[in-house]
Amino acid sequence: MTPFVEGTIQMMDCMFGLSCQVLERTDSDEIEGTVFGMVPLGGEPNGCVTLSLGREDSRRLVAAMLQLPYEEVDDELIRDGVGEMANVVAGFAQTQVDPAVSGVEIGLPEVCVEAPSHSDTAEHCAVASDLGAVNLTFDVLRALMTAQGGQPR
């Protein structure tokens, strides 16, 4: 999970000038996520990393990103902005993870409006700032569990 957490911290610093702290989260901590950026992980193990942002947090962050007034940020801009955040985080993680060594290939992010399913073994954390938090879910076993009859949610 570390390259994605580091990538999120870098992204918050470079794109917003925000310093952050990493907080623990559990699966039961609810996020009113309007937008999810999902980064597929190919190879072995495979799965995905999901960035999820609550509605108000995402709007504040995208407003800061684009230097627009909060009220001018609409849903389309939020999706676009969160997609870019996922792009940047995935790009940073790519520079930290050598597929030849780790066996994991980081794919191109997708933006979704509904929460992607994840397994019981997924790990969670939040990278929190004054403007809002980017929540990360790291799920490397999803495909394996599905193949073995597991119950991804």
Added chain:
Amino acid sequence: MKILVVDDSRAMRAIVHRTLRQAGFSNLEVVEAGNGKEALDKVHEEHPQLIICDLNMPVMNGLEFLQTLRADGDETPFGFVSSLGNTAKQQEAIGAGASFFITKPFRPETFEVVLGPFL
């Protein structure tokens, strides 16, 4: 001086524009395009002196755009700003004629150093 910023993300085009200002490049006219095909039209209409382009875009990606430009004999300075951080992609871009490759996330200082010779 006129710069063409090419990215399918409006958010990222705005960030590049803002970062150019933060890097101290204030007297710039910035024109935008959302993919390589649109960018080719902008090159013919606007004649930019520098092109800053994303790699992954729909319709025509950044590499195809650069290759088309160079095949047409257009030697406008061209560089990529992309989240694709792997060196193979960067080498491919430089081999196709790109003058620089900036990886996201970036800081104004990076723009200042990398773009300074062109602006």
